[in-house]
Amino acid sequence: MDYKKGLAQLDNRLKGTESYAKFKTQKGKLKENLEDEALFGPSQETRHSRSRIVHELNILAAEIDVSFTDLCLDRDVSPQTFEAHKNGQQNSQTAVSSKVLLLESLNKHFNIEELQNLCFYLDIDFEQIPGDTKTSKARELVSYANRHDLTGNLTNVVRQLRPNAQI
Numbered sequence: 351m352d353y354k355k356g357l358a359q360l361d362n363r364l365k366g367t368e369s370y371a372k373f374k375t376q377k378g379k380l381k382e383n384l385e386d387e388a389l390f391g392p393s394q395e396t397r398h399s400r401s402r403i404v405h406e407l408n409i410l411a412a413e414i415d416v417s418f419t420d421l422c423l424d425r426d427v428s429p430q431t432f433e434a435h436k437n438g439q440q441n442s443q444t445a446v447s448s449k450v451l452l453l454e455s456l457n458k459h460f461n462i463e464e465l466q467n468l469c470f471y472l473d474i475d476f477e478q479i480p481g482d483t484k485t486s487k488a489r490e491l492v493s494y495a496n497r498h499d500l501t502g503n504l505t506n507v508v509r510q511l512r513p514n515a516q517i
Contacts, residue, residue, distance in 0.1 A: 353380060356422030360411055369410050376406045401486045408489055412449055417493045419480065448517070449492055452501070455508055455515040456488035464511075465491060471507050472500060 357377050364373045380403045387396045407418040456465065462484045469476040469491065479494060481487040495504040505517055 351419070351422040352424065353384060353422055355424065356407075356418055359421040360407065360418055363414050363416065364410065367413070369413055373407070373410050376403055376410065379403050380407070397482060401481070401483055405485060405489055408493070409450075417497075419490065419493060420497070448505075449496065449501070451517045452505055452508065453489055453492050455512065455517045456491065457485055459508075459512045459515050460488070462487065468504070468507060472503055474500075
């Protein structure tokens, strides 16, 4: 992943928003993490730390209806989405809230094997979902579902399997 590209794009998109200060903190942490890995080599600690930082950056990116991971991978991210948000023409609070609730439900109510079963039910190749931890897999599954218009299907399956989950 090209973290520098993702950070630059997210910096540009979040500038002037309430979340910009949080972004700057996470940006600094990610840069420090990457520098440590360059100096001392990769380790479980740096990978785990980076996974948490990327998770936080994805949460911030979700506020403007994009994925930090998509920005890093240079996937197609619609400029109309950003412009609509910037001009106040889009109410993304509901979309963000539903994504956050879905992510929280996956993290709280499912283990890694059950996430793999969810992918099977939705004909998603679990191995193609990036991430090393349950949290990162869950986040990327929500992002994948959003990109492929499967969020409703994922939500329905989660509701069927976990009726008490609040989504």
